[in-house]
């Protein structure tokens with residue numbers, strides 16, 4: 589796959605907000621319209637407020653023009669481990685979460701999307717990159733847990749790349765975790 593990863597923050601710094609918004613408006617992901625609209629409508633604001641960091645997978649066409657093949661967003665969001673969830677969780681995983689008074693700290697893979705027409709497998713490659721970034725952060729500040737929230741349909745996909753589902757639904761989403 590021919591792409592390079594770029595920080596949205598740097599793109600805004602180098603090109604300005606108006607140019608960046610117009611560039612992001614070219615992104616299409618028909619399988620994930622929520623993820624598409626996050627990139628177009630919220631990612632720059634979240635970057636400015638420090639809520640998340642977004643990274644774009646870019647490919648240059650023959651004329652040197654960049655095309656967005658996919659993106660992912662990283663953040664921090666704790667996990668609530670209530671009694672029900674605690675009981676449903678395997679002991680080995682529970683031990684790794686370092687829960688303190690019902691809260692486990694976690695890195696969040698908040699968004700992930702592959703553009704229409706981008707090669708299958710790019711999503712998994714972006715997850716590997718995201719985990720490398722979390723690992724670098726973990727080496728500096730600690731925390732070994734990575735979480736994400738997904739719809740039922742995507743559970744098998746995330747399980748196939750090493751995430752485990754914990755507990756039941758919260759707001760119609762499943763919490764999945766992996767340990768770095």
Ligand SMILES: CC(C)(COP(=O)(O)OP(=O)(O)OC[C@H]1O[C@@H](n2cnc3c(N)ncnc32)[C@H](O)[C@@H]1OP(=O)(O)O)[C@@H](O)C(=O)NCCC(=O)NCCS
Pocket residue numbers: 617619620623699700701702703707708709710711712713737738739741742745
């Ligand atoms: C999730 C995603 C990044 C994975 O990319 P990838 O690693 O390149 O893998 P693929 O796109 O081939 O998807 C793998 C499988 O996941 C499942 N899947 C992916 N997105 C799905 C969705 N939105 N709803 C239901 N199933 C989905 C499908 O079974 C798919 O296999 P198929 O296309 O052969 O049926 C990509 O499919 C995507 O952009 N989906 C839409 C946005 C999205 O749902 N993001 C996840 C939010 S938690």
